[in-house]
Amino acid sequence: MACDHTFTLDAHKLQRRYLQLQRALHPDNFGQKSVTEQEFSESQSALVNKAYTTLLKPLSRGLYMLELQGMRIEEGTDSGADTEFLLELMEINEAVDEAQTPEEANKIGQDTKGKLADLTERIDAALREAELQTARALLAQMKYHANIEEKVKEKLREFM
Template identity: 80%
Template sequence: MNPRAPGKDTVLIYYTNQVKSLVCYSTSQVKLNCWNCKQPLLDKPPFFCMSCKVVQPPEEGTCYFKIMDCDYTFTLDTHKLQQRYLQLQRSLHPDNFSQKSVKEQEYSESQSALVNKAYNTLLKPLSRGLYMLRLEGMHIEEGTESGADSEFLFELLAINEALDEAWTPEEANKIGRDTKEKLAELTKHIDAALCKGELQAAKALLVQMKYYANIEEKVKEKLSRFM
């Protein structure tokens, strides 16, 4: 439970098997109307008007988890995410609106681009975790070593040196397997930290994940050279 004492406008947050975000679970009662027929928009977020079937403009600041209809959790169902992505793009793709008004074409392009961004952000654990921290008001600056101690950085240096000196695909694959195991371990720890609301711990673990994800990409590049 959120340790802050509840006040009149405070929402209690209970951590069970998934994180709760006030950003993604807004209790706002603001009602939107269709730009075309002025009828109320009932879906959240609204992609189309249920009355006149016209595409709607993106709702500014909508949480990616809401857009993709996913539980707000670090270990989300990526299969469900992919299905939702395909479903939305089939209906929102700009090609479907080539004969529509200029405004509808613009809105379909904006919605389609937003869906792409939401999907790509939530698909991979690292970008998903960083996004979840941003929703909670935390940000990891690119290129910083915040949260990475000297022992950890020395370990990474040794891994990178071993990768540089790998002369066979077998050697590179061994480093790749070890890195995947480390990323899987970090995923479990990050999920546990976010579920408990331990954001600083999650941030430190995500910094480590950034480094290991970088090594994973280097392994792929190294293997491509052997082909």
């Protein structure tokens, strides 16, 4: 995808490269080619899609970067999350559930975006310093906040 191997990246540059690769590899361009070329196009186009979606979002990008270093964060294995953090998340989740207006949900969403932006900066710094355990712990927190962000989006759709 012609990206630097860093946590922060230029999303516009990533998108341009994605579109460039898809113009060249998309299966629609290979309808009159051999079966082998069509299959190659399909597999390579799928890989480009996967790479793009992985790199586009900070959480999946960070998890991928840790995986490249031999670390994985498995679902349900964040036993290291401290009680205070988990209580805070429970309160935020309850607030989302109890939000009566789009404004209330938006406020929670904006707070969550701020926390995600802060985590993004901290993860970037940890990865630049090769502090993989710190990056791993911060990415685990990011997973929780990303889930809250999705829950807020669902709540806002309910108001429509």
